[in-house]
Amino acid sequence: MASHDLIDRIRSRLEELNRSERKVADVILQDPAAATGMSIATLAQAASVSEPTVNRFCRNFEAKGYPDFKIKLAQSLAGGTPYVSRSVERDDDAAGYGDKIFGATIAALDDARRALDAKRIERAVDYLIQAKQIHFFGLGASGPVAQDAQHKFFRFNLPVMAYEDVLMQRMVAASCHTGDVVVIISYTGRTRELVEIARLARDNGAIVLGITAPGSPLAAECTETLEVITPEDTDVYMPMTSRMIHLALIDVLATGVTLRRGEDFLTHLKKIKDSLQATRFPAS
Amino acid sequence: MASHDLIDRIRSRLEELNRSERKVADVILQDPAAATGMSIATLAQAASVSEPTVNRFCRNFEAKGYPDFKIKLAQSLAGGTPYVSRSVERDDDAAGYGDKIFGATIAALDDARRALDAKRIERAVDYLIQAKQIHFFGLGASGPVAQDAQHKFFRFNLPVMAYEDVLMQRMVAASCHTGDVVVIISYTGRTRELVEIARLARDNGAIVLGITAPGSPLAAECTETLEVITPEDTDVYMPMTSRMIHLALIDVLATGVTLRRGEDFLTHLKKIKDSLQATRFPAS
DNA sequence: GTCTATTTTGTTGTAAAGTTACATATAAAA
DNA sequence: TTTTATATGTAACTTTACAACAAAATAGAC
Structure with a gap:
């Protein structure tokens, strides 16, 4: 275009x-x-x-x-997306592949930004606000993403856990109640286990949010999905950019929740930040 | 700018x-x-x-x-100079803060890309190539980053671990040998424990790579640092963009290592990817 | 209201920037 | 080599943008 x-x-x-x-x-x-x-x-x-x-x-x-x-x-x-994702070549030097990887990452984020669906985000935030408990599920490369989400949501003063292995996820899903929100992060949305886990959690009354590919089997089982266009993964040298998008999406959700919580909650956030100061060297 | x-x-x-x-x-x-x-x-x-x-x-x-x-x-x-980080306002709607967060993230990555130092990357890759063992250390929000790094480097057929707590990190650092590479990921580079751990690891003969702020106490203790300009963290609603930069940097390092390993290693990578296929639903 | 001070707007001239037409240099083909 | 085509530069020309000044217009003081 x-x-x-x-x-x-x-x-x-x-x-x-x-x-x-x-x-x-x-x-x-x-x-x-x-x-x-x-x-x-x-x-x-x-x-x-x-x-x-x-x-x-x-x-x-x-x-x-x-x-x-x-x-x-x-x-x-300015706008013509100067960040065209060029693929890394065998004989690239550090300047070359460094630039390309950052470029590809930026391009992916830029695409995702354009595809952002405000209404879905709004609804996802609605669910998260009402949650009595939040569980983040991610396997493999999405594991760290789930962990990151846990860190983010931890600040909201409610029970948040991240699970990176199928067994624990299944157990948690099986013991879900109404009021629980399960956020499943999956690049492809085609991992069998996760699809079953989503169904299980939902059967037990949990809200299931999916951060995954549109139209995937996993998406079908979710209460609400935040869709991430999965770029072709043909390139051998090129790292997965999708987890960056997932992380950014989680930032968006966390921000949405913070905003809804309103003013008084900000002071609480500030307090957490300040408490970290003690462990640090003073700025030079 | x-x-x-x-x-x-x-x-x-x-x-x-x-x-x-x-x-x-x-x-x-x-x-x-x-x-x-x-x-x-x-x-x-x-x-x-x-x-x-x-x-x-x-x-x-x-x-x-x-x-x-x-x-x-x-x-x-041509798109309103899209990548400028504007701060999230109290009365932003989902479209608003979503756009801003992605924008800020992209802007941060873009800045980092410009600041990329090819020679430092080259040297860091040199160290990683020669490593007999790699340890990734990250605390708090950098924990998941370390985990992600572990996932990435895991494929290289060598012992890679990620540690997120100070105790384990100190123990590992204390038992380091020549041939070990410790990668410390820290947003500020001012966390006391981590600075001490870096020194300890180095005293024991390990190579210490820092992904941290330039001129920080931690940077001073490292064999080599990949510097990440730390943007002001004044904004309450705005999430930390630095961990995205850290992740991208690790992608760059992993790619650098892959490239150095050469052709024959690519087939190995392909095998790992294929082995995951079995666990998935076929694409529709 | 008139008269001055200030701001806003327009006129003129000039320097700089961009373009055209043409000439010269360079390379390729005969 | 000469001849052709192509590439590049020179110099004249046109347009464009701007500075300096002049004229309105506006606002405030008396």
Whole structure:
């Protein structure tokens, strides 16, 4: 949909450019943001080429002229999702794969942000507010996510637990009551055990919230789901970005609960924060 | 650094503008995209004002001049400079705080990406490659991060553990040998215990990698540190974004190690992934 | 109300930026 | 080599943006 990233287009066409235009491209790619602030003369000088060359370069990229090109560049810098997830190559150096991994993570979060469904969040917060007890379930890589959630919700002064193994999860699900909320975090939503556990918990009167893939078997068993679009996991070197989205979603839920709890609860939060100060070295 | 949505700023300041500048604002707001394509003369005419008026208008909005203003406008147009961390307000709805939290997280990751130090990563990977054993230490909110790291490095066929409590960490540190690598994850780098543990581990011949704040007491005790700029934690509603950065950094390290291990190791990774298939429902 | 002070807006001229047309250099083909 | 095509630069030209000043308009004082 959105205008394809101009910067990427320049990068991909680097090879087919003349020697001089290549120089121009290099200067622009080296710091696109800076380029948006340069005059055609400045840029020409920085690339050691003449001004018309810069102008021709701009026309090569579907711009009416230099100012128009700068506008397009500025747009692609801001919104055109500069964080295209490029895959890590075998011969990348640290700068390369570091940049790509952060880029992919950011891109994934950005996508998730766009897909955010306010109504579902609102409803999930509703359930959490009313909970007498909260259980976070996650297996494998989602285990730490569940733990993180526990840390977050711990502050709300109610029993919160995180379980990372199927046995415990099943036991907890089996002993659920009305008033319990079970939050199941699963990347695929296709893990057999978890689907059964969700059903079990719900049969026992618990509210089951799923942070999982839309349309998955797990999603079908949940009272409410926060859907996370699962990107293709084809790339060998690329780490799972989905758990980042899960974490952010949990932040959102925790914030939602905090906001609902209102003013007086803030002082309580502050107190917890302050209590940690004692264990720390004073800031230099 | 970056200014947030220029269009919003114009809209909010509509009232306090002069009659002529107001006219300029109206024309711009009526079709901002078109405005980015206009010359100062065209825009002046469209607003029935003089060119200097337009120019003064631009300066009112922290632009150097008209062209600069157009650049800023173009940026804000292409998605409103999406990644600026705005703070959550008491009366935000789910759409509001959801968006802000994701935005803040993305902004933090983006900052961290810029601050990435390839040489440090390279060195950290060097140490990890040579490790006979790896221990990840994290307290509180960093506990789950350590766990996540364990999951990641587990695949490398070497003993990896994660410890979340000071006692175990101290015991492990005390029994370290040459060949052990201890990775300490700490948001502030000012937790007394962790600083002592780092020293202890190092005294026993272990390599200590710190994922922590630059210039902190902990950083001083480490063999090598991956520095994470700690953003101000003043905001009550805003969750800690730093652990996201920590996670991404660990992804980077794990990827670095994978790349170094080379081709033959990839098949091993693939095998692990496939072994999980059996536990899942087939994709619909 | 008039008169002054202040702010707002427009006019003119100029410097800078961008563009065009053309000339020269460079490389490829004959 | 010469000839062609392509790439790049030079210089003239056009447009654009801006500064400095002048004219309105507005507000306040008398």
